[in-house]
Amino acid sequence: MSQSKFKPIQMNLFDLTYSLSDRKLRMLESGWPGYFNRVIIPELVKLESIFEPLYSKNTNTRPSTPTYLVLAMLVLKDLFTLTDEELERSVTFSLEYQFALGTTSLNISR
Numbered sequence: 001m002s003q004s005k006f007k008p009i010q011m012n013l014f015d016l017t018y019s020l021s022d023r024k025l026r027m028l029e030s031g032w033p034g035y036f037n038r039v040i041i042p043e044l045v046k047l048e049s050i051f052e053p054l055y056s057k058n059t060n061t062r063p064s065t066p067t068y069l070v071l072a073m074l075v076l077k078d079l080f081t082l083t084d085e086e087l088e089r090s091v092t093f094s095l096e097y098q099f100a101l102g103t104t105s106l107n108i109s110r
Contacts, residue, residue, distance in 0.1 A: 016104040032101035044068040
């Protein structure tokens with residue numbers, strides 16, 4: 001499936017940010033996670049078209065992980081000098097990392 005058409009991750013009823021107080025949500029939005037989500041993610045989304053030829057045009061195949069999401073995780077890994085395991089742990093369990101990546105609605109802890 002071609003990744004050139006950016007589709008943001010849809011928030012679900014159990015999104016982690018819904019249970020936060022207004023103060024805590026503002027803290028996330030005004031800190032590095034909010035900046036990363038507002039500024040860095042849109043820049044990485046612009047790179048999706050570069051990788052389009054690598055994806056299958058067949059609509060019957062499993063959708064791939066969005067390229068911008070993989071690139072964003074690599075940026076965070078380098079920014080915070082994390083190992084692969086530390087990155088996986090942070091993306092799975094840290095609300096800050098999930099907010100930065102826009103994945104608070106994904107159930108990735110399974």
